[in-house]
Every structure is written in structure tokens, then in C-alpha cells.
Amino acid sequence: MQRDTTTKMACCGSCMCCRCCCRDGETRTPEELAILGEIREEEDEILPRKDYESLDYDRCTNEPYVEVVEATDNKYEVVRWVMVFGIGVTVGLVGLFVDFFVSLFTTIKFSVVGASVEKCSDKGCLPLSLLEFLAFNMFFIFIASVLVLIEPVAGGSGIPEIKSYLNGVKIPGIVRLRAFLCKATGVIFSVAGGLFVGKEGPMIHSGAIVGAGLPQFQSITFKKIKFNFPHFRSDRDKRDFVSAGAAAGVAAAFGAPIGGTLFSLEEGSSFWNQGLTWKVLFCSMSATFTLNFFRSGIIFNNWGSFQQPGLLNFGEFKCPEGDKSCHLWTAVDLAFFVLMGVVGGLLGALFNCMNKCLAKYRMRHIHPKAKFIRVLEGLLVSMVTTVVIFAASMLLGECRTSTGSAAFCIFSQVSGEDINSTIRQFFCSNKTYNDMATLFFNPQEAAIRQLLHQDGTFSPLTLLLFFVFYFLLACWTYGVSIPSGLFVPSLLCGAAFGRLVANILKVYMVLGLHIYSGTFALIGAAAFLGGVVRMTISLTVILIESTNEISYGLPIMITLMVAKWTGDFFNKGIYDIHIDLKGVPLLEWETEVEMDKLTASDIMEPNLTYVYPHTRVQSLVSILRTTVYHAFPVVTENRQNEKDFMKGNILVSNNIRFKKSSVMSRAVEQRRRCQSMKSYPSSELRNVCDDQTAVVEPAEEGEDMLQQMLERRHTPYPNLYPDQSPSEEWTMEERFRPLTFHGLILRSQLVNLLIRGVCYSENQSSATQPRLSYAEMTEDYPRYPDIHEVDLTLLNPRMIVDVTPYMNPCPYIVSPNTRISQVFNLFRTMGLRHLPVVNAVGEIVGIITRHNLTHEFLVAKLRQHYMTF
Numbered sequence: 001m002q003r004d005t006t007t008k009m010a011c012c013g014s015c016m017c018c019r020c021c022c023r024d025g026e027t028r029t030p031e032e033l034a035i036l037g038e039i040r041e042e043e044d045e046i047l048p049r050k051d052y053e054s055l056d057y058d059r060c061t062n063e064p065y066v067e068v069v070e071a072t073d074n075k076y077e078v079v080r081w082v083m084v085f086g087i088g089v090t091v092g093l094v095g096l097f098v099d100f101f102v103s104l105f106t107t108i109k110f111s112v113v114g115a116s117v118e119k120c121s122d123k124g125c126l127p128l129s130l131l132e133f134l135a136f137n138m139f140f141i142f143i144a145s146v147l148v149l150i151e152p153v154a155g156g157s158g159i160p161e162i163k164s165y166l167n168g169v170k171i172p173g174i175v176r177l178r179a180f181l182c183k184a185t186g187v188i189f190s191v192a193g194g195l196f197v198g199k200e201g202p203m204i205h206s207g208a209i210v211g212a213g214l215p216q217f218q219s220i221t222f223k224k225i226k227f228n229f230p231h232f233r234s235d236r237d238k239r240d241f242v243s244a245g246a247a248a249g250v251a252a253a254f255g256a257p258i259g260g261t262l263f264s265l266e267e268g269s270s271f272w273n274q275g276l277t278w279k280v281l282f283c284s285m286s287a288t289f290t291l292n293f294f295r296s297g298i299i300f301n302n303w304g305s306f307q308q309p310g311l312l313n314f315g316e317f318k319c320p321e322g323d324k325s326c327h328l329w330t331a332v333d334l335a336f337f338v339l340m341g342v343v344g345g346l347l348g349a350l351f352n353c354m355n356k357c358l359a360k361y362r363m364r365h366i367h368p369k370a371k372f373i374r375v376l377e378g379l380l381v382s383m384v385t386t387v388v389i390f391a392a393s394m395l396l397g398e399c400r401t402s403t404g405s406a407a408f409c410i411f412s413q414v415s416g417e418d419i420n421s422t423i424r425q426f427f428c429s430n431k432t433y434n435d436m437a438t439l440f441f442n443p444q445e446a447a448i449r450q451l452l453h454q455d456g457t458f459s460p461l462t463l464l465l466f467f468v469f470y471f472l473l474a475c476w477t478y479g480v481s482i483p484s485g486l487f488v489p490s491l492l493c494g495a496a497f498g499r500l501v502a503n504i505l506k507v508y509m510v511l512g513l514h515i516y517s518g519t520f521a522l523i524g525a526a527a528f529l530g531g532v533v534r535m536t537i538s539l540t541v542i543l544i545e546s547t548n549e550i551s552y553g554l555p556i557m558i559t560l561m562v563a564k565w566t567g568d569f570f571n572k573g574i575y576d577i578h579i580d581l582k583g584v585p586l587l588e589w590e591t592e593v594e595m596d597k598l599t600a601s602d603i604m605e606p607n608l609t610y611v612y613p614h615t616r617v618q619s620l621v622s623i624l625r626t627t628v629y630h631a632f633p634v635v636t637e638n639r640q641n642e643k644d645f646m647k648g649n650i651l652v653s654n655n656i657r658f659k660k661s662s663v664m665s666r667a668v669e670q671r672r673r674c675q676s677m678k679s680y681p682s683s684e685l686r687n688v689c690d691d692q693t694a695v696v697e698p699a700e701e702g703e704d705m706l707q708q709m710l711e712r713r714h715t716p717y718p719n720l721y722p723d724q725s726p727s728e729e730w731t732m733e734e735r736f737r738p739l740t741f742h743g744l745i746l747r748s749q750l751v752n753l754l755i756r757g758v759c760y761s762e763n764q765s766s767a768t769q770p771r772l773s774y775a776e777m778t779e780d781y782p783r784y785p786d787i788h789e790v791d792l793t794l795l796n797p798r799m800i801v802d803v804t805p806y807m808n809p810c811p812y813i814v815s816p817n818t819r820i821s822q823v824f825n826l827f828r829t830m831g832l833r834h835l836p837v838v839n840a841v842g843e844i845v846g847i848i849t850r851h852n853l854t855h856e857f858l859v860a861k862l863r864q865h866y867m868t869f
Contacts, residue, residue, distance in 0.1 A: 168271075256541065620801060631847075740844075
């Protein structure tokens, strides 16, 4: 794994020309640039961040893997379907658990505080009611903050981390059981604590953890929970299950199985295939109907009725009975929807910009300090939010008169209660109610349904103040060290905006058109949420499934597209912004066209450590303890004097024998081809013909070896014998001897071979070496032991390890002249961790990792390319 590097670009100018005054090849890391004070722009400021490793999504088709695939055959696929169903059912039960306790705690809190407010309205003891409200909220938030201290990755919604994981980046602890327990429990107290957060976002993270852990049949947190189940012990298999779990989380949150599948495809997974689509949809269906079954039975005591499809449901949209002139929306309304999409995109861009500034401040001034400071920040946000809710409800609310039952859209089939049961009469007479308190002193889902289905019951001033308060406090809250989602606050904020637009149009409308307030509230919610998260396809389907009204498909789609285009003009979506702030090397969908001026040889890492097919234990230990690389090329040397090395050196002889058996097959045909290749001007083709012929021709006297190496165009690795260190007395030929590439072997595989004593002695054949099964190779997944944990006294340094049965003999490779767009698409689409660069004659000349394909690295290399020319 190579770190990103940024080329120093300090150029001096004059009146006649611009002349670059930086030294060729000089590079600085972002951290070094920050220390030297050479960072000027705000966007280039380096924040505290980590070095992230890549996940290995490429399938290692070594001999143990081939054996286990042949043994399992079709049973492997059956077990996979069983696991997918189990993930869906488990996610549904998790959603039921979260929803039950959130409803319980919220009901208790609002009942106690509401009764106190009603009692103190006459006695004048409202400060006591405020203290009770503060005590409830701050106690709940304190518990949520402490849980995040136990497992920091449980903070936030978890969507940026899951998106990074599915992109191929290893986020430490993101799918562990401890993160799941803290997340699922913490979000209960976050939502019950009255903060402007939702439980739907964390459901995605919780579902992903269930998908990652359930098929493993083991737990790192509880080490005794372990079964002999060798399947699905790879990053590739875990990725597919995480995709299914994340989709199930969306499906359970919104009752939208198709939307959950599309969310995993659009926003989450970077790698997809046709077979995975059906499995993810099946998992989403399982989660949706599991949650629906239990919630319907608990709420209506009618088991099997399936009336509660998700945690959040927008209710039934319909016009009052008998009003034939009423329509949910008309063609004329589309013009207003487009304008609302523009405004939603602008508001979303402003929200993201403000939240980005807050996140930067937290990373610089709060996170480096003691951990309890994060708890104090959460308590501060809770206190301010509680005071704003209480003061706004008591002082700024208006007493509104109910317009009659005909104005209400009853949705008892959805939530089990009438909208009238959620109104609040604080300081109002029996026939009126407080519109601000009705929005603030209710769960967020109830407030959304109020905005979507009440008709003419909220004043424009109330809606404006509610929107401003929610906008500012939700922006401040997202990023606090508590489990928090952003979907529901964005929907509620956007619904208030849409309802405000509807009220204004009703007052100033001169065309005499009928305005259905619920439709405008829904479009406003879609516009604002689309402007914040910048999702299109999946969000459209989620909203359609949540409303159960297919006629809203066109206006929602148009609004989301306009909101995304408008917001993208200013900044990225909120999740991408937080990914960038954390320094995660996320690979976008494609590179810029200008990057095709570069080739693989321009961005590859040429100085790497390699191993031979047969290498001594001493050399392997030295390589593993002195490097940080996670993969090593398995190579053999192209020698013109192989016969001299074969005498009395079994180790070198084995390597040469492996080279001949794997590369020099069909010798007669190759010899015939070589006769025709000798006329080619390329020295590489002439060299490979010389290596493959039986007779070794001595090099011509006076040949300039340095010139010959430069003609190769790509400098191979400096050579290291298994038992020899580099020496200043080496000749140019020894320093730049070309290496034939045979495969890749991971660090974890080498450490596993050393721990299990997979080796043979010099006086034995490699056939006597012990063989490991696939279960033994993956037993410690995903926490493989480190080389520093190996007891070196148990190892014989003179023993030899044959790595060929365990390496990946057929990894994806590219030519040095491959354009960056091709390299990028291959690396991202196939989910690679390492991409060797091999020339036309099979010699490895470099290797490409994720950090070599990040936008910052490519931009630096492109600038260097322009400087060269």
C-alpha cells in the first residue's frame, strides 16, 4: 500500500515567459506540504486523517481455493441464499427493536412534559416543565454519546463509511459486532433525546453490519462464538453480503424493497453483477415483510395483515371525498416543481457547505482533545435544541382553528392513529391548537404526516420559523458524536419548505388553480433531500414506495434531477463531503478525459519488494518485518548464465525449474517463433528469444549495459537474491536484471505459511512441503496475525518455502502503455487491490494500488507530465 503523494508545483514567472523552478521528481506528501506552509487554498487544507488500506475483492484462485470450490459445487449457492434470507429477517427484527423503544421513550417523554405544560399553563411554573424536558433529552443524549465513545465508528449515519467499504476501502471496525450494538442502541437514545436526527440512516449501517457478520458464524468481540464454517471467508463474499444488508436497512426504514436495492446499486456498491441483484432484492423483501408482519400484529393486533410496511410511511394521499375539482397535481404544477427543485438544490448546497465548515472545525479543535469534550458537545447541542423547541412552541406558536374533519386526510390504516390525535393545544382554547407545538412536540414521523396531510392549518410565519430552526439545528447536529441519520430531518425540513410554498401560492395565485398542499410538501421534501444527498434513481423509487402513489413518479423524478444538477454546481453531496474530509481514497465512477494523457507507467510504483517461488524462511521474515506492503510479486530472474547458478544451488535451481515449467512450455514452437523474432529491432524480443533457447550466447564485448537498460524504457526492480543483500559492488546487469512475473501473494498468506510451518529443507523436494487447505488459509479471517506476533525461535531460517500453490497465479495485469481510463475502469470495476504492470515479454515493471488512482495523485502526476513537456 502506497501513500498518496503530491508534487510540489512552485513555478516562477517573468514578463516574457514562465519558467519552472522546482526540482524534477521532487514530491511532498500532503502532510509535509502543510508543515512547510505551502498550502494556500482552503480546499487543500490537510485535516487530521488516517492511512486507509484497501480490501481485496479480487478472487485468489490458488490451489486451496480451487479444491474447496470443486468440493462444495452447488451447495455453496444454496447456503448463500439461506444467508441472504437470514440477513433480511434479522435486519427486520433490528428495525422492530429500534422502533419499539424509540416509540416507548418518546411517548413517555412527551406525556410527562405535555402534562406538565398543561398543568403549568395556569400555575405559571413553565420553567419546571422546561427543566423536565431538559432532563429527559440530555439524559438520553448522554447515553448515546457514551456509546459512541466506546465505539467511535458508531457515530453519524454510517452511510459514508459503508459507501467507502463497498468501494473497496477498509474502515477499521466499521462492520464489527461492537459497532452494531452501540449503533442500534445509541440511535434509540439519539432520536428519543429530541435531537433533529433520524433512525432511518443508521438502519443502513446496522443492516450492513448484520450482512457482514451473520454469514461468518464467528465474532471477534465474543471469541467463543465460532463455528467450523469455512465459506464466505473473503472480502469479496463479505462485500456482497454487506450490499444486501445495506439494501435491507433501507427497505426496513422506508418499506421500500425496490428502493433499497437501487440504493445499494446507486449509492453504495461500486461492483455489481446480475446474480447479486436478485439476492439483494430478496434480502430487501425479507426485511420489509418481516418488519411489516410484526409491526402490524403489535399495533393492530391483527397478525398477518401487513399494514405497516416500514418505519417511515408518508400515509395515503387523496383528495377530500366529494371534491371533484381536486387533483393531486396538474401539468401546470410541474413548472413550480422545477423551481422548487432549483431552490432545494441551492438550500442543499448551503446546508452541505455549512456542515462542511462545522466538520472541519470539529476535526481541528474538538476531536484532538479529550474524548469527554465530544460528550459535552452533544449535551450542548441537546440543551440548545431543547430550549429552542420549548421556547418556539410556547412563544411563537399561533392558535389555529380546525377546519373540520373534511380537511383532514385520515390515515389510520397506516399508523393506527388519526392526525387529530397528534395536535397540541398548548395555551390555546379547546377548539384551537398550537401549530408550532404540533410540529415540535411530536415524533418527527408524526410531524411529517402533519405537513403532508393537514390542510390549511399552519401559518406561513410558523412554517418559515420552523424551517429556519430545523435547517440550522439539523446542520449543527449532523456530525456530533452520536448515532444520527439525515433522511428524516431533511424530509421534515423540505416538507415545511414545500408547505410554505403551497400557502404562498394559495394566497397570491391569480390563475385560480387548485393547490393540493400535501403534494407541494412532498415535492419540497424531495427537493431538499435531493439537494443534500444528491441521489436520483433510488430516492425516486423510495419516495414512490413510501407514498404508495405511482402518479407522483414524474414530479418526484424531475424535482430530484433539478435539485441534483443545481447542487452539483456548487459542491458535492453530504456523504461525499464527509468521505473527502476523512481522506478516504474513494474511487469515483470514472476519471476525467484529460487524464488519458497519462499511462500506467506514469503512475505505477516501480520500487517494490518481491519474492521468489522458492524462498528461504530467513528472507521472508526479513521482507515482512522491514516492509509495509500487503502484496508481493512472485518472480524469477531472466538470466543468461542459468547453468552456472544451477550447479550446487538447490534454491536457485528450483526457481529456474519453476520458471521453465510455467513459462517455457511448448519449447519447440517457441524456438521456431524466436527465429523470426530475431529480426525485430526491439531488444526486449531479442532478449526473450535468447532466454528461451537452449544455447546461451555470451554478451558482445564492449556492450554498453546502461544504454541497454535505458532502451527497456521501464526500469525493473532492483534485484535481491533470497540470501543476499544489495551491494555497491554489483554490476549494472545485477542491479537492473529483469524479472519474469508469475503471480501475487499477500502478506497475510506469507505470515500464515510461516506460522503453520509450511516449508521444506534443502535436501528434500518441494513435494514434501505440508499442504494447507482453504479452511486453514482463511481460519483467521479477517484478523490475520502479524509478522511481529510470530515466534522466530520456532522457525528454521535455512528452510525453504514454496509459495506457488498459495499465490494468485492469474491476477489482472496491464501494459505500461495502458491509458489511465482503462487502468481506472479495470481497477474499480473488478474491485482490485493491486494491479501489476507487466511489459510485452512478461517482465514486471511496477505495480498500481488504490492510492495511485486517487484524484489528487492523478492531478499531481498530470502536472508533472505538463512540466516534462
